[in-house]
Amino acid sequence: MSLKVWVPLDAAAKAMGADAVAAAFEAAGAQVVRNGSRGMIWLEPLVEVERDGVRVGYGPASVAMVGAIIDGSADSLGPVEDIPFYAKQNRLTFQRCGVIDPLSMADYEAHGGLTGLRRAIGMSAEEIVTEVTDSGLRGRGGAGFPTGIKWETVRRADAGQKYIVCNADEGDSGTFADRMIMEGDPFCLIEGMVIAGLGVGATKGYIYLRSEYPDAIDVMEAAIIIAKENNLLGRVLHSSHEFDIEVRVGAGAYVCGEETSLLNSLEGKRGVVRAKPPLPALEGFLGRPTVVNNVISLATVPVVFEKGAEHYASFGLGRSKGTMPIQIAGNVARGGLFETAFGMPLGELVNDIGGGTASGRPVKAVQVGGPLGAYFAPEKFDTPFAYETFDGEGGLIGHAGVVIFDDTADMLGLARFAMEFCAIESCGKCTPCRIGARRGVETIDRIGEGDVSAIPLLVDLCETMKDGSLCALGGFTPFPVMSALEQFPEEFAGAREEEFAGAREAGAREAGAREAAE
């Protein structure tokens, strides 16, 4: 019997050379399964070999190591599930990711898949929604809105056609949970969408998936075909319910992660934000009642039904119930996806789980929640990871990306980048964001040039953007800017006078040359 080997097909594993490693194992006669990632990205490609019924890990693996892995002479990491980073997690949403062949329905079912859906089919729509409400599940895309309440609004809406739209436009830097689950356990997302459909009376689902994720698009599309062949889609498990899903590919606009902008994009329009009300739950895709949920929210639904709302709600902290797949990234020794109950202090995630910086230098700050999230200096590392606690510190958990920076980080530069990014990605609908972001870049440049009188102006601008923007892009860009300014004021104090004077002179010379040419 040939050796059974798992080599992830996850994009992060591929980015580190997994395809070549998989090909080398196949050439050597091994039976290769392309699994998802276990989330220990610093070990990718993380190859697993079955020895005496236990999956033993090798990583980061390379083509040169293939012979030694097969004959057992290579240094192993031991049983993969005993690696502390993995063993310390509470894997609910990601229970199968990295374990199973993502495109094997048999593997999926053997690991608890479809159990939740079978239970849901025996429930009324009202009972399904109540179960989700009782689980305490909140929107994992960042806003943290209770999922059950959103579903209830759609369930009660009277319409001939309703939709489930999955927001897979995961554009926040430092986040890759959506990508990982779509590549590593796509049926889980499909099952969650089907249950949502049963709960609210929708028969059609769309997955709006960003074009930056071609590998996830391929896996999701393949999974949908297999789901149709196995009656997970179509006539759902031979019941009286119908549900179908289409993948729609985004086109590189960050703002389309905002739900109303996403709906416009799905309809084939510019991805501009819509004013609310009307809520998408009542007038969403094509003006019809629509559930718009993040990938992780929907992919968590099957486990809620498999193990019960009470089980899910038994994890967490206060009103932040359940678990969160936290993504530890940036300048980090052990980066990856760590699913844990809400409540773990930020510092424990950064230092104990992540192992501090990859560069070995001290941690200067971490940005939590993507480009719209606040920077946290180590003084705030005792903050428990949860919606309310982060809000209380002037931040947000967003999609739970934690990006670590070492002491070489340029905080003024990062604040400027936040404004620049907002200016590039603004949809242009509301004035505070469209104009404010551009003025923000200019104002930070003035501060960088040593004009400290511009600091109150920046604070005022941030207030205006926060209070007056239509969506989180303009409304939350002040979080990284203000948190950098408040915690690292010395970097905004005009110490860069010389550096910017040089740039100003060069600019003046260029302008002079242009005038002379005219």
Next chain:
Amino acid sequence: MSPTADPPEPTDIGVIIRDNLHLEGPLLPILHGMQAAFGCVPDAARAPIAQALNITEAELHGVISFYHDFRREPAGKHVLKICRAEACQAVGANALSEEVLSRLGVNWHGTSSDGQVTVEPVFCLGLCACGPAAMVNGQVRGRVTADALVAEVAQ
């Protein structure tokens, strides 16, 4: 991956439109279809798309120009996307992209004079724990160096 150089045929344009017209919200799938076939959304496709969807060409232009992905001209032989987002900045993406741009002699969105490569910024490839990250012709690359990227697009 590299786009075809042949000028778009009106019949091909019509087929792409027709194949997507049954969808709810068919415009983005049509535009992606054009770009997959021609390497860009050709100007010649604008009138037929507007006609088929019963929208003005001004509205169509608004949509095409809103999204970073859609091009008016085909890209170079290779398309190199370098992540500029924070997680990659934390591991040196700014210095990396400056070096790559300078060695290739292009600016962001620019194509090298020999048509060999187009370099574009991208804001997150979801490879934030193995940055700096890049994408070469749709293939993901982690912990990249300027040397590796420049060598790959030189082929």
